[in-house]
Amino acid sequence: MALPISVQVGPQTVADGATATARGGKTAEVMVSELHGRFYEQVYRGNVYGNGTLALTALSANTITLTASTTPILGVWNPASSLVNLVILQATLNAGINNTASVGPGAFVWASSNGNAALTLGTAPFNHKTLTAAGSAAKGLAFIALTGLTNNLVVQESADFPSPTIITTTAIPTTVTTPSVSYTQNVDGSFVVPPGGVLALLNTVSTTTVSVTGRLLWEEVGL
Numbered sequence: 562m563a564l565p566i567s568v569q570v571g572p573q574t575v576a577d578g579a580t581a582t583a584r585g586g587k588t589a590e591v592m593v594s595e596l597h598g599r600f601y602e603q604v605y606r607g608n609v610y611g612n613g614t615l616a617l618t619a620l621s622a623n624t625i626t627l628t629a630s631t632t633p634i635l636g637v638w639n640p641a642s643s644l645v646n647l648v649i650l651q652a653t654l655n656a657g658i659n660n661t662a663s664v665g666p667g668a669f670v671w672a673s674s675n676g677n678a679a680l681t682l683g684t685a686p687f688n689h690k691t692l693t694a695a696g697s698a699a700k701g702l703a704f705i706a707l708t709g710l711t712n713n714l715v716v717q718e719s720a721d722f723p724s725p726t727i728i729t730t731t732a733i734p735t736t737v738t739t740p741s742v743s744y745t746q747n748v749d750g751s752f753v754v755p756p757g758g759v760l761a762l763l764n765t766v767s768t769t770t771v772s773v774t775g776r777l778l779w780e781e782v783g784l
Contacts, residue, residue, distance in 0.1 A: 566591065600650065600689075603780050609650070610686035612637060612701025613776030619659060620666055622767045627672060629710040633761035634669070635777050636702030637686070639754045641678035643698050645781040647754035650747075652762065653775050654722045657741030660770035661733045667766030669722040671752070672714040674759045679709040689778075697781060702761065714761055721746040725771055754779075 568585025575581040584592045603609050613635060623632040634654070639647045654669065683700025687693070707714075723742045733739060754760045762775075 568592075600778075604689045607688060607690045607696065608781050609689045609778065610697050610699065610781060611689060611776055611778045612684060612686045612703060613653075614703045614774045617657075617772045617774045618704050619769050619772045620764055621769055623706070624704075624764055625667070625767050626763075627714040627716070629707050631707050631710075631714060631761065631763070632704050633702050633707070633763060634704070634773055635775050636705070636707075636759065636761035637754060637777055637779065638677065638680045638683055638700045638702060638707075638759045639756050640680075640698050640700070641676075641757035643756040645698075645783055646756075647699055647758075647760075648750045648780045648782050649752040649754065649760065649777065650749060650780055651745055651778040652720070652748060653743070653745045654720075654762070654773060655741055655743040655775060656722070656725045656771055656773045658725050658731075658733065658739045658770060659772045661735055663726055663728075663731045663733065663770040664768035665726045665729050665766060666724055666764035666768050666771045668764070669720040669724070670716045670763055670765060671718055671720050672716045672761045672763050673754075674710065674712045674714045675755065676757050677709070677711045677759055678757060679711065680707060680759070681709045682706060699781070701777070702759070703775075703777075707759065707761075710759070714759065714763075716763070720762055729766065750780075756784075
């Protein structure tokens with residue numbers, strides 16, 4: 562027979578090192594409060610990395626393709642020799658029209674590929690504890706060609722990012738300010754990039770009249 566959980570209703574003041582009873586609410590529910598930000602523990606342990614664009618960058622014909630010439634908007638490669646999984650935590654994208662006659666970028670989508678051991682390009686991810694681009698075997702792929710890709714990307718699902726325009730051609734007066742759109746997809750570990758895996762954010766309509774900036778955030782977890 563399972564023993565009942567005992568909780569104490571109301572706040573407690575407990576010294577460091579003392580034993581305390583779990584806190585409960587007035588309807589006997591167990592209450593949990595957050596001591597730090599939700600990423601703090603893994604950031605403090607040095608396991609959280611990020612990568613993204615360093616400037617507002619125009620989309621191109623290669624941000625919609627699925628081959629080695631593809632230049633993802635955001636992306637990451639986990640080398641085949643890696644001893645960790647890349648557990649994606651968040652992705653952020655900002656997008657805006659950069660021309661008075663714009664072409665909509667279509668849907669933003671996530672694409673992936675496995676079994677890749679020979680990508681030759683990429684940038685070192687940024688460690689969110691040390692504040693340096695060091696400590697990870699992974700390679701960031703924001704607007705970097707997938708040179709050496711073994712298996713073509715496959716589009717898997719839509720990303721949670723709005724488009725700055727869904728009209729394929731638009732005449733915009735030069736005196737009109739067109740606001741950008743911004744959104745964060747809280748992936749929260751629902752994408753895992755294994756060794757040899759590539760995850761890429763793409764758009765689906767070729768355009769150069771929309772510019773974007775964004776980032777990926779992930780935790781590295783041992784196999």
